[in-house]
Amino acid sequence: MIPVPEFSIGGVLPALILSVAGLLAMLLGLFVRKGAAAVGAVIGLVGVLIALMVNTPLRLMNMPSFNGMIALDSYTWFFNVLILVSVGLTILISMKYLVDQGLDLYEYFAILLFSAVGMMFMASGIHLLMIFVGLETLSIAVYVLTGILPKSPKSSEASLKYLLLGAFSSGLFLYGAALLYGSTGSLALAGLAKYFQSGSVSTMALVGMGLLLVGFSFKVAAVPFHMWTPDVYDGAPSPITGFMSVGVKAAAFAAFLRVFFECFGSAQVTWSQILWVLAVLTMILGNLAAIVQTNIKRMLAYSSIAHAGYILVGMVSGTPAGASGVLYYLLAYIFTNLGAFAVVTMVGRKGEANVYLDDYRGLGKAHPTLALAMSIFLFSLAGIPPTAGFIGKFTIFSAAISAGYIWLVIIGVLTSAASVFYYFRVIMKMYMEAPEVEPEELRFSPSMTFALSLTVLAVLYIGIFPTTYLNLATESVKTLF
Amino acid sequence: MENVSHLLSFITFIPLLGALILLFINRDCPETLRWVTLVVMLLDFCISLFVYFGFDPSVSSMQFVESYPWVKDWGISYKMGIDGISLLLVMLTTFLGPIVILACWKDITVRVKEFMICLLFLQVGMIGVFVSLDLFLFYVFWEIMLIPMYLLIGVWGNPARRLYAAIKFVLYTIVGSLLMLVAILVLYFTAGKSTGVYTFDLLKLYDFAVPIQVQFWLFLAFFLAFAIKVPMFPFHTWLPDAHTEAPTVGSVVLAAVLLKMGTYGFIRFAIPLFPNAAVDAAWWVALLAVIGIVYGAWVAMVQVDMKRLVAFSSVSHLGFVMLGMFALTTQGVEGSIIQMINHGLSTGALFLIVGMVYERRHTRLISEFGGLSKVMPLFAVFFMIFTLSSIGLPGLNGFVGEFLILLGSFGKFTWYTVFAASGVIFAAVYMLWMFQRVMFGEVTNPKNLVLKDMDSREIAVLVPLLIFVVWIGVYPNTFLRPMEPSVKNFLQHVEKKRASILAMEEARKLPAPNAEKISLVSSTAEIRVDKEN
Secondary structure, three states: OOOOOOOOHHHHHHHHHHHHHHHHHHHHHHHOOOOHHHHHHHHHHHHHHHHHHHHHHHHHOEEEEOOOOEEEEHHHHHHHHHHHHHHHHHHHHHHHHHHHHOOOOHHHHHHHHHHHHHHHHHHHEOEHHHHHHHHHHHHHHHHHHHOOOOOOHHHHHHHHHHHHHHHHHHHHHHHHHHHHHHHHOOOEHHHHHHHHHOOOOOHHHHHHHHHHHHHHHHHHOOOOOOOHHHHHHHHOOHHHHHHHHHHHHHHHHHHHHHHHHHHOHHHHHHHHHHHHHHHHHHHHHHHHHHHOOOEHHHHHHHHHHHHHHHHHHHHHHOOHHHHHHHHHHHHHHHHHHHHHHHHHHHHHOHHHOOOEHHHHOOHHHHOHHHHHHHHHHHHHHHOOOOOHHHHHHHHHHHHHHHOOOHHHHHHHHHHHHHHHHHHHHHHHHHHHOOOOOOOOOOOOOHHHHHHHHHHHHHHHHHHHOOHHHHHHHHHHHHHHO | OOOOOOHHHHHHHHHHHHHHHHHOOOOOOHHHHHHHHHHHHHHHHHHHHHHHHHOOOOOOOOEEEEEEEEEHHHOEEEEEEEOHHHHHHHHHHHHHHHHHHHHOOOOOOOOHHHHHHHHHHHHHHHHHHHHEOEHHHHHHHHHHOHHHHHHHHHHHOOOOOHHHHHHHHHHHHHHHHHHHHHHHHHHHHHHHHHHOOOOOEHHHHHOOOOOHHHHHHHHHHHHHHHHHHOOOOOOOOHHHHHHHHOOHHHHHHHHHHHHHHHHHHHHHHHHHHOHHHHHHHHHHHHHHHHHHHHHHHHHHHOOOEHHHHHHHHHHHHHHHHHHHHHHOOHHHHHHHHHHHHHHHHHHHHHHHHHHHHHHHHOOOEHHHOOOHHHHOHHHHHHHHHHHHHHHOOOOOHHHHHHHHHHHHHHOOOHHHHHHHHHHHHHHHHHHHHHHHHHHOOOOOOHHHHHOOOOOHHHHHHHHHHHHHHHHHHHOOHHHHHHHHHHHHHHHHHHHHHHHHHHHHHHHHHOHHHHHHHHHHHHHHHHHHHHHHO
16 A cells, blocks of 8 residues: 655645635636726736635644654744735736736736745745745746836847846756765755755865855845846836845745755855855845936845845845844834835836936825835845844844854945945935926825835834734744754 | 833824825815814924923933834834933924924925825924834834935926935935945844844843944944934035925924934934944044034135025034034033934924024025115024024033033044034134124115015014023033943943943953964964974
8 A cells, every 4th residue: 555644734824825716816806807907907816815814723832744854933923924915915016917918817926925835945945946946936927927018129138138047056966966975865954954954065065055055135126146137136026126126035035044944054154155245245235236327226136235235135144133133123114115116116107217316206296105115124124223123133233243244244234334325216206306307297096005114114113013923933933943 | 111102103203294194185275184183283382391391300211111123033113202302302303393383384285185295294204213223123124215305496496406405415315324234234143142132122232242343334334324414524525416406394304303313313323233343433523523613614615505594504513512422421422412402493493583583585695685684674683593502602502512512522632623613613703604694784685675574473483492592591501411331331332332341352352362372272283293303
């Protein structure tokens, strides 16, 4: 008799529900002639809400499932919440956008949901193959979403670029996994951990680890593996750019953290030195390159590179405090950056015609509330209290100082002072300059207004009362150590 | 401490409440907006009077303390309190609140709503800085006030160079304060690792003896943040630009209160937390202070723009404040605190006066004026009194502060004090020369003939300032008395902590020779073994 591996449907229920919602959206979309996108969006939102609900029990679990393929623990729970929140917000932001662009595509939402499923498996995987499958599911879905604007050559170009470089990085990841398998005989994180703890680590295994590091660095857009980011972020539809900058990043960091803390924990000295260099390069290049941008999407692309650098600082510190700092930072970053991209989507208007910094001139006068919201997001990105971004930076930097990386933190704060320059420039355009020609009227939609108010409130609330969220982050990383 | 009072929280957050109310008022009725803001500021001032009269001047410790855990696991608390040192600064801030609103009544006509909200937010940040007793809370307030000031300069400033001035102000300040954040974190972990209690509570950190090596770096970071804010030479270059481009009331708040946050930071944080480093650095800081005094005065002398002249005089005056503080004597520190208040009153008033001229003529160039005293006699009187107060004429406030500072620092830095005293003379030169060129002589420019004298609102703005200028000058004891126990306590704390840290270092070094001997013995033994082999 073939032994049936133990499995727990309950543990993967959130992902299952999202898959079902995606399939449902595709099925129903076939029968709706007009407003198919709206149907897809509603199904997606309902799916996200249900998934959020069935996700709750994961928080108290702590066990591997599906024959050691995925872990059901509070870490998975935390990232599932992050992923679901970012998908939910992206759906809200996209609804009006698709109508404006004249795209009545239900597939858009179905693919979005499938990519979230990939993310969830990436975050929960404790087997390199599982992580790889999650990574590919998410990547392929995002390649399609990047190129979904049919009339925009920029979008197609971005998609192709992303596909080529993404395939390359996946290849590196897989090669690394193969090398690790060759030297350890296992792809499960537990098996790898045992091998690395044994003390005698072969060069082949170290090279494998390095290749995994490169693969992950591609996905989180760390310098020098960031080349694709500005072009892809610029070409993709604005809501998708927002989604990529938070969702994909969160999922990639989830796996990055789990793999490196759980199985290469004993080789930490080796990789934390490499990450130190990567973090410094990423912070410096991301922030400096953002200063000279005139296109807000490119500016935010470089800023998201810089933020990957800050998150890497948390990883370098290698302590539970550092890991929980990363989790909190991602939480803060999701609300902040999606909020900022919601504004970018709105101001972009039809055909994304207004994505230059100069298009923000006079926004403070024409739409005070929208400008205020954007200012709050920018303050949070710059790390100015009392916003979530400040607490995020604070947690990461304090973890690094506690672990003795004072110079790293000094470089970090100096680059973040430089970042103030370009974030404040947007504020300057909004409040202190007048537009040359009167821009087209902005139209608010209920879903967009809802998404914006939610993100603004979240950025302020978790910035002023961070205790609960900090504790959640601390609890969630316990399983890694 | 049986009944905890929330007065300080009220003072801090009433302006925030006011800002929230303003959000719901129609932007098309600026009169209502102004009145509401004025009432909020007045209310804030009245409540701060309760603090003033409830304050026990014989006690040196913190009063009106309120403390609640904020982020418990990290030892971050919402802790506020004041002593004699911060009392006057809080009072100055709340006192200037309504004056500033009155002063900008006619000046600001565009985006009144946003302007008022910015001023109220600024007030929250400033009061918060002066009352917080938790390093984290302090840092939050310290950063919060950056944003409204940035907007004040950038949106309502002088069109020509306001964007440059605004971003320069922000970048200068933020570099310093971010490095201070790193220092705060290092202090937090150093203290936590050696005592086992991780806390941002200032009063608890006061008792922690930071090792001398670490002190140096931490003091350096705090010094940078505060020296930029003061601003001390050579970190002052943002100040003239910010002042010149800011709207009148922006300059007033900037000069009167914001700069004091730097000097206050030294006296509350940098010196008591790192006494050894502070005492060791005193010589250098005093040198920079004296350079600031003389340099500021010289540069002020050649300015053609009245506002820029007053701005450079600030650099000079704040040099005095720093000199007195780092003398670390009772008179010096008291004089330095009184001088903070004085500078707030007289320089604030001078900026208001320059603003009044600017409102009438839309220029601040000294060469455009002449003989104004004939056209605006009342204005001339006020201008004269505040000019003399800024120079330090006996009987007015400036004299008391400068005299105490020079007295207090003479024993410690004799030569510095001599040079600093020359700054008083230069101050008389540049201020009186400016006054002469603007107010006396014939009316050379026909445009000046039709200028109106001060109206009742403008008088109402300046009279309260005038009262205190005279009061402090004639009877400074009212203001010196409440701060005396706190200042003595501050000096004692610095001396005691410094001595104990020195003793600790000695004690740590003492066993060291023994240890060396042991290692010597063992190494000789090894050598012997080697030889035997």
